[in-house]
Amino acid sequence: MEKYDHKYGAEQIQVLEGLDPVRKRPGMYIGSTSVRGLHHLVYEIVDNGVDEALAGYCTEINVVIEKGNVIKVTDNGRGIPVEIHPKTKLSTLETVYTVLHAGGKFGGDSGYKVSGGLHGVGASVVNALSDWTEVTVKRDGGIYKMRFEKGKTVEQIKKIGETNETGTEVRFLADGTIFETTEYNYETLETRFREIAFLTKGLRITIEDQRGEEIKKADFCFEGGLISFVEFLNKNKEKINAKPIYIEKDGEVPVEIAIQYTTSYSENIYTFVNNINTVEGGTHLEGFKRSLTKVFNDYARNHNILKEKDGNLQGEDIREGITAVVSVKVKEPQFEGQTKTKLGNSEVTGVVMSMVNDALSSFLEENPNVAKAILEKCISASRAREAARKARELVRRKSALESTTLPGKLADCSSKVAEECEVYIVEGDSAGGSAKQGRDRRFQAILPLWGKMLNVEKARADKIYGNDKLNPVIIAIGAGIGADFDITKIRYGKVIIMADADVDGAHIRTLLLTFFFRYMRPLIENGNVFLAQPPLYKLSKKGIDDVYCYTDEDLENAYKELEEKGIPRDQLAIQRYKGLGEMNPEQLWETTMNPESRILIKVTMDDAIKADEIFTVLMGDEVEPRREFIEGNAKFVKNLDV
Numbered sequence: 008m009e010k011y012d013h014k015y016g017a018e019q020i021q022v023l024e025g026l027d028p029v030r031k032r033p034g035m036y037i038g039s040t041s042v043r044g045l046h047h048l049v050y051e052i053v054d055n056g057v058d059e060a061l062a063g064y065c066t067e068i069n070v071v072i073e074k075g076n077v078i079k080v081t082d083n084g085r086g087i088p089v090e091i092h093p094k095t096k097l098s099t100l101e102t103v104y105t106v107l108h109a110g111g112k113f114g115g116d117s118g119y120k121v122s123g124g125l126h127g128v129g130a131s132v133v134n135a136l137s138d139w140t141e142v143t144v145k146r147d148g149g150i151y152k153m154r155f156e157k158g159k160t161v162e163q164i165k166k167i168g169e170t171n172e173t174g175t176e177v178r179f180l181a182d183g184t185i186f187e188t189t190e191y192n193y194e195t196l197e198t199r200f201r202e203i204a205f206l207t208k209g210l211r212i213t214i215e216d217q218r219g220e221e222i223k224k225a226d227f228c229f230e231g232g233l234i235s236f237v238e239f240l241n242k243n244k245e246k247i248n249a250k251p252i253y254i255e256k257d258g259e260v261p262v263e264i265a266i267q268y269t270t271s272y273s274e275n276i277y278t279f280v281n282n283i284n285t286v287e288g289g290t291h292l293e294g295f296k297r298s299l300t301k302v303f304n305d306y307a308r309n310h311n312i313l314k315e316k317d318g319n320l321q322g323e324d325i326r327e328g329i330t331a332v333v334s335v336k337v338k339e340p341q342f343e344g345q346t347k348t349k350l351g352n353s354e355v356t357g358v359v360m361s362m363v364n365d366a367l368s369s370f371l372e373e374n375p376n377v378a379k380a381i382l383e384k385c386i387s388a389s390r391a392r393e394a395a396r397k398a399r400e401l402v403r404r405k406s407a408l409e410s411t412t413l414p415g416k417l418a419d420c421s422s423k424v425a426e427e428c429e430v431y432i433v434e435g436d437s438a439g440g441s442a443k444q445g446r447d448r449r450f451q452a453i454l455p456l457w458g459k460m461l462n463v464e465k466a467r468a469d470k471i472y473g474n475d476k477l478n479p480v481i482i483a484i485g486a487g488i489g490a491d492f493d494i495t496k497i498r499y500g501k502v503i504i505m506a507d508a509d510v511d512g513a514h515i516r517t518l519l520l521t522f523f524f525r526y527m528r529p530l531i532e533n534g535n536v537f538l539a540q541p542p543l544y545k546l547s548k549k550g551i552d553d554v555y556c557y558t559d560e561d562l563e564n565a566y567k568e569l570e571e572k573g574i575p576r577d578q579l580a581i582q583r584y585k586g587l588g589e590m591n592p593e594q595l596w597e598t599t600m601n602p603e604s605r606i607l608i609k610v611t612m613d614d615a616i617k618a619d620e621i622f623t624v625l626m627g628d629e630v631e632p633r634r635e636f637i638e639g640n641a642k643f644v645k646n647l648d649v
């Protein structure tokens with residue numbers, strides 16, 4: 008029996024199998040087949056254009072969402088090589104689109120490859136997961152075209168014209184049998200392309216949505232790169248250093264950082280590796296934080312801003328009010344964490360630290376006024392933290408002393424099993440009264456709040472603890488706030504905000520959500536926060552049950568249904584609810600509190616940046632952006648009392 012001695016290399020096996028494994032387990036390659044996975048297809052193709060830009064040959068990338076959710080991406084780079092490879096008998100173009108990981112990421116060429124969200128699986132995965140993919144290359148004076156279907160070549164490379172331009176154009180239609188949806192979300196793509204444009208200084212990226220009547224489009228190009236990024240993030244905040252601090256260092260691990268402080272109290276540091284948003288942070292973030300604390304403390308000591316007797320400024324004092332973007336490029340990134348967005352490469356910590364130590368301390372020495380302004384804020388933050396610590400001690404001692412007695416206003420429920428219990432935070436004493444009477448006291452607690460609460464965007468932690476309106480909320484939920492917040496200690500599985508459908512109610516809702524977002528974020532992330540949805544209208548007529556309507560659409564449908572039952576709308580009395588107080592306890596129970604019939608809206612935190620921006624606009628110091636926001640969104644506000 009002749010012994011076969013050829014060993015198949017991974018490459019050959021891969022070519023034999025083709026791209027079938029990708030179609031069998033798409034989640035392995037693009038994370039999921041949800042709309043997130045669908046968007047990754049676009050990011051993969053765009054990233055190849057970005058690589059061409061980073062290599063220095065492409066200055067513009069255009070993305071179009073065509074009717075029918077066909078994606079077209081075009082760049083003005085060199086064009087994927089179309090020559091036939093002597094060994095494989097395939098053109099580079101066909102190899103890149105039909106062989107897994109052939110997109111040069113592992114070709115080890117000198118330039119840095121940015122990888123898509125799932126770390127650069129390459130164009131062949133997009134091809135495998137699409138009904139069809141067409142690639143048109145302009146290069147060497149010709150226009151060449153290929154077509155694939157589900158990863159397989161269906162039209163060989165063919166010259167279809169002459170040109171003196173160069174570039175690559177890719178069109179594809181995602182496979183509807185693989186993805187839960189093939190409907191792209193314009194805003195999501197636009198947000199990501201804005202981010203890529205910030206991260207790739209000078210690259211122009213445009214996006215156009217041709218699916219609807221009105222064309223939506225955006226055109227991003229930021230010569231300022233990360234400087235423009237922090238200016239964009241801070242556009243609605245009062246700045247401390249007008250011009251962002253910008254430091255960069257090329258080398259084995261290129262590092263680029265922009266920093267701008269504002270008068271807000273939140274800390275916003277966004278970190279990226281090869282343009283991937285490392286939401287879970289990692290070694291680059293650690294290096295940045297450590298060095299930031301060291302440099303500012305050293306500067307404060309050397310310039311006698313911190314006295315001998317003063318303790319060191321803590322990291323959180325120095326990061327209060329910071330907006331920073333840290334972008335590093337790593338050849339072989341190791342990603343860890345829940346969503347593979349935490350950088351694990353240990354060597355990066357030291358690289359970032361030494362770069363920031365040198366560049367930031369030189370910047371501060373050369374800009375003493377900026378250094379002083381920032382340090383003033385850090386020192387007042389440190390004093391406020393000290394005061395908050397004392398206040399917290401006080402509250403802890405107070406709540407420890409009173410731990411049996413909960414806030415006077417709280418009508419607690421008899422069950423102590425948190426998962427089944429819920430607390431209604433109700434605006435106003437009258438509604439609070441009806442809620443107390445109407446509720447099921449076994450599992451429903453009521454905490455009435457009154458009047459406008461503190462605007463937490465403007466207040467610091469020490470004011471939060473002492474605040475007599477938020478205090479009852481903190482003690483009732485029983486899990487502390489801020490760094491002390493412990494989700495396992497919450498006393499209720501549901502925290503339900505019940506406020507009127509008018510402007511005051513909207514204000515209370517936004518203030519409470521700002522408070523939860525800033526000081527009890529896990530409560531939102533864990534899905535414990537809800538908004539009660541009281542009815543807007545009641546239709547009534549002698550002889551029939553009252554009909555409650557929660558939206559104008561509900562109302563229209565109710566009218567139609569009753570007309571079908573022979574009850575014309577002019578025989579129906581309609582009541583427009585202006586506030587919870589207009590309902591008696593039974594009605595409040597039936598329409599808004601009874602788990603069988605009520606409507607609850609779960610508050611989920613899908614995009615921290617967007618939520619942060621909305622809170623900052625609505626609650627921040629800058630009046631102008633708030634007016635713009637409210638005017639811009641007024642058309643969505645139906646129940647404003649005019």
Ligand code: 28F
Nearest residue numbers: 052055056059080081085086087110111175177
């Ligand atoms: C719309 C999406 O995909 N642009 C691309 C190039 C350019 C080259 C290239 C791409 C195989 C492994 C290197 C041209 N000339 N936009 C794109 N533009 N790929 S993808 O080469 C692929 C090789 O990596 C290119 C000289 N060198 C490289």
